[in-house]
Amino acid sequence: MTSVIFLGTPNFGSVVLEGLVKDSYDVKAVVTQPDKKVGRKQVVHASEVKQMAQKYDLPVYQPAKLSGSKELDELMEIKPDFIVTAAYGQFLPSKFLASAKIAPVNVHGSLLPKYRGGAPIQYSLLNGDSETGITIMEMVKKMDAGDIFAQKALKIEPEDNSGTLFEKLSILGRDLLLETLPKFLDNTVTRTSQDPDQVVFSPNISKDQEQIKLTMTASQANNLIRALNPDPGAYLMLDGKRFKVWKARVADEKTDLPAGSLVSNKKRFAISFADNSVLDLLEVQPMGRKRMDIKSYVNGQGSHFKVGEKIIDD
Incomplete structure (x- = not known):
C-alpha cells in the first residue's frame, strides 16, 4: 500500500482525508491544529480533520507548532511515500517535506499562481471572479510556490458563498488528488513551473x-x-x-x-x-x-x- 502522512484542519481537509482512506492509501499519521474553545460557552472543539481521523482510528498529532516539536521527530521517522496537505494552516519544515519518498503534495483551493496564501476561496468571491478551482502542487519552503502537477477549474455561481465553494472545492480537490497520485507511481505525472509575473496573493481576512x-x-x-x-x-x-x-x-x-x-x-x-x-x-x-x-x-x-x-x- 502507498503510505501517506496527511495534514489538514477544516472540513475541506476532512473530505480529502476520507478520500485517501477509501481509496486504500495507508494513512500512517494525521496532523491537525490543536482543539480550540468556541462559542460563548467555550466548548472544546476538535477539528473536522481530527474527527475524520478518529472515525477511521488513525493516529492523530496536534502540535501547536510543528517546527521543532517532539511530534515532528516522530513524524520524520515514518518516511511515507507522500506527504499530503489540504488546508492545514502552518508552514512545514523543509526537512519534513524532504522525508517523503516520492513527493510532498498540497491540495490548494485556487488556480495558482492566482491566490497564493491562506484565503484563496474568499478572495475569488471578494474580487467577483467567474471561476476558481483546485491546484495539486509540490510543497516547497516558499508559500504556495511549488510546481503544479494538476489543475481543474470550477465555475462560481451567483448564489455561491465561501461555505458552498469550500464544499464544492473539497470534493473537486479530493477527486483531482486521487487522479494525480497514481501518476507519480507510473511516471506519467507532469510538472509546470508557476509564472512569477502572474502571482496574486490572498492573505488571511483581517x-x-x-x-x-x-x-x-x-x-x-x-x-x-x-x-x-x-x-x-x-x-x-x-x-x-x-x-x-x-x-x-x-x-x-x-x-x-x-x-x-x-x-x-x-x-x-x-x-x-x-x-x-x-x-x-x-x-x-x-x-x-x-x-x-x-x-x-x-x-x-x-x-x-x-x-x-x-x-x-x-
Whole structure:
C-alpha cells in the first residue's frame, strides 16, 4: 500500500482525508491544529480533520507548532511515500517535506499562481471572479510556490458563498488528488513551473475587512458578504451598532440617495451604496440577536426607520 502522512484542519481537509482512506492509501499519521474553545460557552472543539481521523482510528498529532516539536521527530521517522496537505494552516519544515519518498503534495483551493496564501476561496468571491478551482502542487519552503502537477477549474455561481465553494472545492480537490497520485507511481505525472509575473496573493481576512463600507458599490458589498459567509460574517454599522448581513442581492434599480440611506423597508430592506447602487438585504443578524430573514426584521426593528434617512455609519 502507498503510505501517506496527511495534514489538514477544516472540513475541506476532512473530505480529502476520507478520500485517501477509501481509496486504500495507508494513512500512517494525521496532523491537525490543536482543539480550540468556541462559542460563548467555550466548548472544546476538535477539528473536522481530527474527527475524520478518529472515525477511521488513525493516529492523530496536534502540535501547536510543528517546527521543532517532539511530534515532528516522530513524524520524520515514518518516511511515507507522500506527504499530503489540504488546508492545514502552518508552514512545514523543509526537512519534513524532504522525508517523503516520492513527493510532498498540497491540495490548494485556487488556480495558482492566482491566490497564493491562506484565503484563496474568499478572495475569488471578494474580487467577483467567474471561476476558481483546485491546484495539486509540490510543497516547497516558499508559500504556495511549488510546481503544479494538476489543475481543474470550477465555475462560481451567483448564489455561491465561501461555505458552498469550500464544499464544492473539497470534493473537486479530493477527486483531482486521487487522479494525480497514481501518476507519480507510473511516471506519467507532469510538472509546470508557476509564472512569477502572474502571482496574486490572498492573505488571511483581517478584522478591518469584515466591515461593509459605504465607499463600496452594492456589488462589492455583496461580494464581501458572500466571501465572509459562514465565517466570520460581514457587518454594517447600523444606528451605531454592528449589524451582520449574511445574505443580500444587488437590486436592479438606481437611487439618488446618499450612500448608507434607507431606500425601502416595505417588504424589503434596501440600502443605497456608492455609484447610486442599491443592495437588498435578505438575511441579517442585529447585535445580540439570532440570524433572521429580512421579513422578520422588517416586521420588527426595521419598521422604525424612515425611507430616505441615512442609517448606516461610515
